[in-house]
Amino acid sequence: MLVLDGKVVSKEVRESLVPRIQAFKEKSGRAPHLTVVIVGEDKASHVYVRNKKTACEALGMTSTIHALPASATQDELNEVLQRLNVDNHVDAILVQFPLPSHLSSDEVLKLVSPAKDADGLTYNSLGYFFAGRPFVSPCTPAGIMTILKHYKINVEGMRTVVVGRSNIVGKPMAHMLMEANATVTLCHSKTKNLSEYTRQADLVVVAAGRPHLLGKEDFKQGAIVIDVGMHGSGQGGKLMGDVRFEELKGWAQAASPVPGGVGPMTITTLLQNTCLLAEKRLGK
Numbered sequence: 001m002l003v004l005d006g007k008v009v010s011k012e013v014r015e016s017l018v019p020r021i022q023a024f025k026e027k028s029g030r031a032p033h034l035t036v037v038i039v040g041e042d043k044a045s046h047v048y049v050r051n052k053k054t055a056c057e058a059l060g061m062t063s064t065i066h067a068l069p070a071s072a073t074q075d076e077l078n079e080v081l082q083r084l085n086v087d088n089h090v091d092a093i094l095v096q097f098p099l100p101s102h103l104s105s106d107e108v109l110k111l112v113s114p115a116k117d118a119d120g121l122t123y124n125s126l127g128y129f130f131a132g133r134p135f136v137s138p139c140t141p142a143g144i145m146t147i148l149k150h151y152k153i154n155v156e157g158m159r160t161v162v163v164g165r166s167n168i169v170g171k172p173m174a175h176m177l178m179e180a181n182a183t184v185t186l187c188h189s190k191t192k193n194l195s196e197y198t199r200q201a202d203l204v205v206v207a208a209g210r211p212h213l214l215g216k217e218d219f220k221q222g223a224i225v226i227d228v229g230m231h232g233s234g235q236g237g238k239l240m241g242d243v244r245f246e247e248l249k250g251w252a253q254a255a256s257p258v259p260g261g262v263g264p265m266t267i268t269t270l271l272q273n274t275c276l277l278a279e280k281r282l283g284k
């Protein structure tokens with residue numbers, strides 16, 4: 001079984017960004033810039049945000065963290081986003097979710113300009129994306145498409161199943177597979193006899209958020225299996241996915257592990273998106 005190694009692909013993509021960032025600097029006199037907005041004191045969210053900043057800086061991009069107190073009002077948050085939308089030195093904006101409960105993520109998703117939306121998830125961005133004219137594509141599914149491309153897996157004509165229909169993963173994943181000329185079936189929690197669908201598929205993307213939901217008996221021999229699931233409290237505290245990866249050895253053609261599969265590509269795609277948005281703005 002071919003292991004679809006997200007760390008290897010991630011390294012290759014990050015290296016490919018270095019000359020683009022250099023060229024951008026030469027043309028514009030500054031580095032591509034990502035601003036991350038975070039509200040409140042959630043420790044895990046602050047770690048994620050710092051990791052994003054460090055990843056940007058490791059490639060020669062710049063990043064600022066705009067931290068608002070947990071007491072920030074919706075008007076204050078909206079005012080920050082409106083200012084960043086028109087700030088010429090900001091190429092990409094990311095608002096770290098979840099927000100404190102008194103704030104509306106809906107407002108944020110309406111407000112950030114698609115020309116600066118680093119993870120491509122605002123309503124405007126998704127509108128362009130589903131119309132086939134994306135500024136950038138949502139990070140997780142776009143990262144999966146990059147993994148498939150790296151391993152020369154062409155989905156054209158394939159029978160594919162996506163398990164999960166969230167706006168972050170399932171829906172945009174199904175759309176990207178369709179755009180790549182796969183035949184796509186989208187399954188969810190109300191799907192009856194899920195494995196009847198997954199067992200027919202040449203390629204399955206599992207994003208149900210249910211630890212170890214699927215195993216060998218749910219896939220046909222020779223299938224390609226992509227596991228998006230990420231669960232921190234697995235056996236022995238190890239990160240685990242939605243798929244029982246070990247069972248696939250000697251059965252599947254290829255599969256992505258957890259950890260080390262889709263996860264590393266999500267942040268790498270964020271870096272790629274930041275670079276792309278910066279280049280697009282400079283090209284205007």
Ligand code: NAP
Pocket residue numbers: 140163164165166167168169170187188189190191194207208209210213228229230231262263264266
């Ligand atoms: P989500 O918003 O909770 O959506 C889960 C989807 O799975 C829903 O559409 C749900 O159906 C469906 N579902 C739940 N149980 C199911 C079952 N038993 N059979 C079939 N479908 C089922 O989750 P998400 O944000 O898409 O994330 C999914 C998983 O990916 C999570 O584990 C998350 O941590 C992980 N994730 C990983 C990355 C990464 O970078 N690796 C990025 C994002 C997310 P309904 O719509 O009917 O409720």
